[in-house]
Amino acid sequence: MSLSKRDSLGWYQRYLLGIKSHQDMKIIEIQKSEDILFTILDRVHQQDSRFQVDYSRELACFEHVLRTEFSELDMEVPLHFNDLSLRIEESCDTSNTVDGISDQTQTRKGFVYLAVSKASEGRWLESDLFHRLPKSSQCSGHIVPGRVINVLKELLKGAIVYCEQNFLLRPGDVNASLLNFDGPRITLVLRNLMKPLRVNIIPVLRRTNNFSEFVSEDEKIFPEPINQVALSNTDICNGTYHHWRFRFERPMKKLLEKADADGGHRLDSLCLLDRINSDHWLPEKNKRGLKFKHFKMVLLWAMKFFPSSEDWVDMESAVYRMLVVLLRCLVLRDLPNYFMPEINIFHEDFQPPFDFQTVYKKVEDFAGFPEKCLQIHLTHLLPAQHRHIDSYVKMLLQIQDTEGLYWNTAYFDVILNKFQVYHVQDVDRIGAMQLIWSKTTKLVTDEGCAS
Numbered sequence: 303m304s305l306s307k308r309d310s311l312g313w314y315q316r317y318l319l320g321i322k323s324h325q326d327m328k329i330i331e332i333q334k335s336e337d338i339l340f341t342i343l344d345r346v347h348q349q350d351s352r353f354q355v356d357y358s359r360e361l362a363c364f365e366h367v368l369r370t371e372f373s374e375l376d377m378e379v380p381l382h383f384n385d386l387s388l389r390i391e392e393s394c395d396t397s398n399t400v401d402g403i404s405d406q407t408q409t410r411k412g413f414v415y416l417a418v419s420k421a422s423e424g425r426w427l428e429s430d431l432f433h434r435l436p437k438s439s440q441c442s443g444h445i446v447p448g449r450v451i452n453v454l455k456e457l458l459k460g461a462i463v464y465c466e467q468n469f470l471l472r473p474g475d476v477n478a479s480l481l482n483f484d485g486p487r488i489t490l491v492l493r494n495l496m497k498p499l500r501v502n503i504i505p506v507l508r509r510t511n512n513f514s515e516f517v518s519e520d521e522k523i524f525p526e527p528i529n530q531v532a533l534s535n536t537d538i539c540n541g542t543y544h545h546w547r548f549r550f551e552r553p554m555k556k557l558l559e560k561a562d563a564d565g566g567h568r569l570d571s572l573c574l575l576d577r578i579n580s581d582h583w584l585p586e587k588n589k590r591g592l593k594f595k596h597f598k599m600v601l602l603w604a605m606k607f608f609p610s611s612e613d614w615v616d617m618e619s620a621v622y623r624m625l626v627v628l629l630r631c632l633v634l635r636d637l638p639n640y641f642m643p644e645i646n647i648f649h650e651d652f653q654p655p656f657d658f659q660t661v662y663k664k665v666e667d668f669a670g671f672p673e674k675c676l677q678i679h680l681t682h683l684l685p686a687q688h689r690h691i692d693s694y695v696k697m698l699l700q701i702q703d704t705e706g707l708y709w710n711t712a713y714f715d716v717i718l719n720k721f722q723v724y725h726v727q728d729v730d731r732i733g734a735m736q737l738i739w740s741k742t743t744k745l746v747t748d749e750g751c752a753s
Contacts, residue, residue, distance in 0.1 A: 314617035317676040318570055321370040321577045329366050332375065335492045335499055336362070339377050341470050345461035346379075346454070352431075353454060353505070354380040361551050364559060368573045369594060371580040374500040378539075379454065381507045387422045388445070390538070390546075391415045396439045400446055405544040411644040413545040414538065416507070417441035448486070448543030450505050455481045455488060458503065485652050486540050506549060508537045536641070542651065550641050554598050561605060566614030571621045572601050575628075582675045583664045585657030590650070592661060599647055600628045602640040607711045612726060622723040625669050626714045632662040633699050666691060669721065695720050697746045712738040 336359065343355045356378055392414050398405055418426050423442035426432040431450055434443040462478050465471040477491040477498075488503035535556055541547030561568040576597050585591035604623045614620045631637040631648075635658050639645035648656050668675050670691040698717060701708055715735035718724045726732060 313673050313676040314574065314621060317678055318574050318617070320678040321574070325370050328370060328372060331495050331499075332362075332366060332372055335375060335495060335501065336377075338471065338475060338492055338494070339490075339501060341465055342458065342461045342476070343377075343379065345464050345470075346457045349457055349460065350453070352382055353457065354382050356380050361555055364555050365594065368569060368576070370573065370577050372499065373580065374502060376502045376504055378504050378506045381450070381505055383445070383507070385418070385422055385425065387419045389417050389419065389441075391417045391441065394435075394439075394444070396435050398433070398435060400433045400544060401448065403448065403543045412639070412642050413541045413547045415544070416445040416447075416538065416546050418443050418445065444544070446544065447505075447540035447546050451486055451488060451540055454503070454505055458488070458490070486542060487652065504539050504549075506537045506539045507546070508552075548642070550639065553641060554602065557602060557605075558598065561601075562614075564611045564614075566611055567617050567620035568601060568605060568614050570617060571614075571624050572597055574617070574621060575624055578668065578675050582668065583661055586660050588654055589657035589660070590654050591657055596637060596647065597624070597628075599637055599640055600624050600631065603627050603638075606640075607714055610726070610728065610731075615725075619723050619725055621672070622669070622718060622721055623714075625665065626717045626721075629662070629665055629669065629699055629717075630709075630714070632658055632665060634703070666696075692720075694743075694746060698742055701742065701745065708738075708742075710738075713742070716742060 340355060340357065343353070346353050347355050361378070362376075394405070394415055418432065418441060420442045423434075426443065426445075427434070429445075430453060431445050432443055433446045433449075435441065459478060459481055462471070462476055466473050472494065475492065475494040477493060480489040480491065488505075490501045490503065492499045492501060535553040537549045537552060538546040539549045558569065558572075562570075576594050579592045579597070583592060601624055604627045607627065608614070608623050613623055635648060635656075636646045637648050639647050648658075650656075695717065698720070703709065707713075711731065712734040715724065715726065715731065716739045719735065719739075724735075726735075
């Protein structure tokens, strides 16, 4: 049995107001950390102008408004190569070894090479970032992201020492010990804040013009209908030692920044679940859990499956539309990239395993009794009755799906209806939901009998 709509809405709105009441203080802390990073990166830029400083931080400003808790921070470092002839290649016709690291693995979707044309070879021959390929290759060579990382790490080490010696930073403000580890990540730890903050330094090659300059006209990297948004906003950053990978932060921002133009609660639900995750959905030790990027991707899919304004008219409805998609992704252990569905963004190289079992159980518990996590003061008495996720809903969520038959609006509508947060009046959509309901009921019943 569900709570009355009035009481239920009160929990979500009260919690959102509570977590946002201290948001200004959090943003001030983050701005302090950004000032430290700008000081370091200024020195890096002075030493090597290929590494630039982005003072606008448009992506970060957008996220600051949505987040109320920060465990880590991404700082992009734009790269300036001054060569518009650089092109992306999804494969290389020549196997090669760079700096003792062999490139033998098949390139995964979303991972690419940054190729230098034969016409531009002269300007790159002396570059410490360039690896020349045999003359039989289609291009002159590649800009190697692993070398970009190595150069930037050394520049950061020197910049931190310089800033400390010249009293631009206090000794101990920045822990740079993680720069000594091999791998594609550049991480600093800032210590002069209320609590230590991990900062991921990410070198990014941005495309200020249309991405078609970067790829062949007949090469359709992104699926329709999001092709145009992705093409004009997608950057690349380091992936492996040999490969760059697409970075989708800018297209995500473009799609999300006006998401609530109809007065809905899409971004409010994103903010709320991100904080619930920080406080209640942490994984077991030495394993990975959900991050803000996962919630942004879940919201994009939820907006695709639930395009109607009535889906997002109140906080409870908005939160549950994200929850059903998130639960399904955790079951399948696959969160498809909205721009390249072949990419599973749960998968991360050089990182601990994702704790699917623990995180799923915590998200499922929240879906059944959200008020337990939304309680911000003991005087807010928990309701005596709450939703129970029955065996039917659990089996419905656990249906295996290799053909994508249960990755659509009708399937998720069935689950929303079981959670009693459907509230949809569209006749065609109700009809589609009822059809999939009858189909899944038979499937669940057959599986239940078989077990």
